[in-house]
Amino acid sequence: MTDHINVDATLRALLADVLGLGEERAAALTADSGLFGELPEFDSMAVATVLTEMEDRLGILIDDDEIDGEIFETYGNLLAFSERKVAG
Secondary structure, three states: OHHHHHHHHHHHHHHHHHHOOOHHHHHOOOOOOEOOOOOOOOOHHHHHHHHHHHHHHHOOOOOHHHOOHHHHOEHHHHHHHHHHHHHO
């Protein structure tokens, strides 16, 4: 369970930093919160930066063929993907 909390906290901090959301908006994200197409800050340019930061901060490698639009639809999808990658 600790991994879930660490991944969640890391992902929220990453989105706050990369997208400039600020801690309060990042903390308010729920599993159903829309990301790409919902948050004006989360555009196609931000996707690459978010992926790079996820690799750096979570210590994971993300292959291009693992990425699809669904991952960025909601915060819950992004968190689930991140947790799967961290779990190995």
